Amino acid sequence: MASKMASDEFDEEFLTCQVCMLHFRDPKILPCLHTFCKECLEEWATKQQPLECPICRLPVSLPDQGVDGLKTNFYVNNLLDFVAAKKGAEPGVPCQVCEGNVEGSKSWCTDCAVLLCESCTVMHRKIPGTRDHELVPQDVMTAKEGVDKFNRKRHCDKHKNQELVFYCESCQALVCTGCTVIDHRPGKDHNPVEIATVAQKKREKLQELLREIDPRQKEIQASIEEVDKNMSNLNPSKEAATTQAKAYFRQLADLLEKREQEILSKIDEECRADGKALQTKKEAIEFELAGLTSAQTFCQQTVEHGSYVHVLEVGNQVQTRIESLLAKEVNLESNWSEFQFIENTAVEDFANEVENLGGLGSDIDVSKGQVVVRPAVEGFQCVAVLKTMDKKGRPCVVNSNAVTVNMKDPSGTSLPTTLQKSGHVLEISYVPKVTGSHRLDVKVNSQQVEGSPYNIKVQSRDTPVLTIGRQGSGVGELNGPVGVAVDNEDNIAVVEQGNKRVQVFDVNTGQSLRTFSVGGYWSYGIDVDSNGRFSVTLCDNNGVCVVGCYSKEGKLLNTVKPGGTKSYEPRGITVLKDGRMVVVDNSQRSCLLLQHDGSLIREIGKGQLQKPTFIAVEESRGMMYITDMTANKVFVFDLEGEFKFRFYGKGQGEGQFSSPSGITLDKSGNVIVVNHGGGRVQVFRPDGTFIRTVATVQGRHPLGITLTPDGYIAVACFTGQCIEMYRYC
Known part of the structure; x- marks a missing residue:
């Protein structure tokens, strides 16, 4: 149970909403653990989109129920009850039920959160609906300690007269006795247990996190002190460099006077820039410390003073917030070097080096x-x-x-x-x-x-500047490379059909950085979303074709099977900025626009495409470009599914196709296509007008392609067992 808290351990500021500056009314907790009135948050949400915390500016994603769906801060409610009860115990305060009886002892009903006189207290204990309510007597109300007696009981939304005394671990929900008989009956789907058991485990986990906060706080505080130390050395360092510069330039007399002023100006400029950078660094570190301290305070209150219900209500949220803060990588180095004046030229040699004399090092x-x-x-x-x-x-x-x-x-x-x-x-x-x-x-x-x-x-332009990989199954080796993409660190990620894995390479050196298995017996396309997660089209060991979503480190997060299709054979894939996916379906000869959970939005190109392979999407115009290896064309649709146009046909001439496969777009929206047959890489304007041939791929049977941010085209050569890099711009 919570330890006792004296009434003077908190002040009005603790019970005051930082938006309306009044006592909290129906306090709601944001994911960052800051608390505000429900009404204040609702008003704030109408003025600001997307919603941010009014204090720390952390973006807030509201639940489906809006502000009403946020967790209630029952600990603050209990404190407000405690304050109200103490004021009610003062002389001359009327009963909140009969609105009279200002004299005599009073009681506080923690269930109803009302003040009762002696007569109303007697009646309260006689009424069947309230006789089991917990009443706090006057002597407890006036004691310095006693806040722990003020815990509002939580009742079931469905069974209004029953208290929440169980926790269904399967549903992660608080339930009453009635719910365990009806909606949460023990069995394979539900596992209701007494809340004390679950709450104690959660409390122990939060206590472990509290122990981890102290060393982190000390580390951050030490970093702030280091920044302060560097800031205190700024002016002395500046003065020392200035003195050195003056002593040096005095020896050079008139020829160096102008140069001297230039150097002094640079020192001042560097000092201002470094001072501003250090101040910014300090503010950033202090911000991290404030967030950690705020979370610590809230967690401490939850662990020490929260009821079982409160611990279970906010425990996961507190755990998630603290774990994210502890896991967050924060650069605590100030990265500042003291000023140093550099004598680049000896005095006797200055005559021929006047323009280059001095410098700030x-x-x-x-x-x-x-x-x-x-x-x-x-x-x-x-x-x-x-x-x-x-x-x-x-x-x-x-x-x-x-x-x-x-x-x-x-x-x-x-x-x-x-x-x-x-x-x-x-x-x-x-x-x-x-x-x-x-x-x-x-x-x-x-x-x-x-x-x-x-x-x-x-x-030369037609020679690959870098060839990555060779045949094999070891690190840095490839077997059947198909889809290729650039991750959020500008590295090259490739899907290997033969090795059933994704391998990530350094784009500059071609060195293998990491691999992770995708399993199954067949894989094809790959893309990387804005959060750095990999999406791979594949068929698992049961023959079910899905999209596998993997973390940056290669951990399988989930698999998505597109709904609304009878059969499904995925090829290329593109993940849009909002999380939707466009997947080429070779079985249905179409493209599927899907929600992030795999639910079908619409099918595109059915009856027009023959053998669609890869896809590229220009989101700014809502246009999608699809290569068709059988039709030897690129088909263009908008995201609403309307056919726009197609360009070129079979042949070996400029702009013609021989089984077009990989496709990507440059920053201007130009379309880059590689031919599976012959290996020519060609560029077209967004309207399909041919521009030029970039190169002819040396490796055999190229499939997926991608464009790196620094202007190189990476081509996955299926039978060449390599990735070839060509200069594009």
């Missing part, structure tokens, strides 16, 4: 830096990414003025390069004019970056 360790070289293709803008680290091995930003880049083609001719900051990295861009080995030299603060100079092999 951070604590960069070039031995820990690296340059990631992206695949390069002749005639395309290519990129190499410079990543810099500090002496502790943490990512840090380097001023582009401190970086020098020199690139030469096979003949030794220098190529123009440009530097552009992208987050914590610098992108080195260049356009090679010839194929062959190019040399890239990169320095930071006049020091060679680890691994520099780099040899970059520039490929």
Whole structure:
């Protein structure tokens, strides 16, 4: 049971809604564990869509019943009863039933939540409907401790006169004795047990979570202190760098005066930027601490003062909130390096280096830096990414003025390069004019970056810049690659029919990152939703064709079997932003637009498609493009199912098809299609007008394709047992 709480352990603010600033009226709990009046939330919901918590701004997804479906904060209700009873015990307060009898002792009915005089108390105990109610006498009402006596009993919505004393574990619902006889009779479908047993287990789980909060709070608090320490060092660090800069430039006299002012300005600019960044970082960490502390307080109140009913009412919600906060990855590093003035040039050598004198350097360790070289293709803008680290091995930003880049083609001719900051990295861009080995030299603060100079092999347009995988069943090997997609970390995910699995590869290096089994005996299409979950079309070991939904780590979350179809043989799949799916059904020669649970919205293309294979959807226009390997065409429908047009037919000429299979769209809505026969990859405008041929796939029998964010086409080569990467833009 809950420990006792003295009346002075809470104040008016605890019982006050932060929206209306009045005592709570029918308090409701949001998923973030903040409590507000039901009426306040209903009014708030009419003004704000989507709904957010008024305090922490966490998005709120209301249940089907709206605000009324949220859990009630019975602990706050009990405290309000306690406060009301204490005021009622004061002299001169009338009975809330007969509205008289201001003198004499009074009682508080916890079931009715009303104040009773002595006469009404006697009658209350005689009436059959109220004689079993729990009455709190005057001496308890006036005691400093006694809030635990004020627990409103919960009664069944169906059997109004019966208290909720059981918990059906199968339904996860509180039930009364009558319900255990009718709707929740013990058996294979229902398992009602006394609430004390279940509530105690839940309380123990919440206590375990409470023990985990303390070390996390200490870790976050330590991080805040570290940020405070860095912030306190900002001005001293600035002053030290300023002093160094002035001492250095005083030696250079008039020639360096202008440059000196530029450097001082940069120091000020960096100081302001770093100060703002550190302040933002501190606020973000404090926000995490506030959320954790709020959840801790609520959980503590639930564990120590909540009734069994209250623990079961909000226990799952509290557990979910705390577990999500504890599991949330929060970067607690301040990532700040002290200012350091760099003497790039000796005083005696300044005459020829005036333009490059000085600079603002951070604590960069070039031995820990690296340059990631992206695949390069002749005639395309290519990129190499410079990543810099500090002496502790943490990512840090380097001023582009401190970086020098020199690139030469096979003949030794220098190529123009440009530097552009992208987050914590610098992108080195260049356009090679010839194929062959190019040399890239990169320095930071006049020091060679680890691994520099780099040899970059520039490929021709028709040569794959990277071939991923080879035949086999081991890590990094492929057997029957079919569908291919880009995950939310820009890696390549491929479905292997032969190995019955999904394998994820690094898009830059081709290294296998992870695999997970999809089982069954047949799989085909794959897509990744906005949350990073994988959807795979497959047939399980029982011959049932479904869509399997997997987590980022490859854990099977659920399977969906499309409803409303007699038979089903899925091929390609696309998951829309709202969770709906479009699946190619080869058995019915159509496409199925499905809800996230598999219920059929509509069937599209029936009677027009012959052998549909893969699909791509442009959501901004509501258009879907479907390859038909038998008709040798691409069919275009809108999401309402209306046929729009189709383009081109069988042949080997420009824009013609030979068993078109994989299809994808670029950012402009242009359509990219690969031919299963011959391997040509072609590009069409959204209206079907032919633009160009990108390449001819070297591997045999290409099927699925996808376009990476950095402009490469990944092609799954079914009999070539590999994925080939071609430059697109």
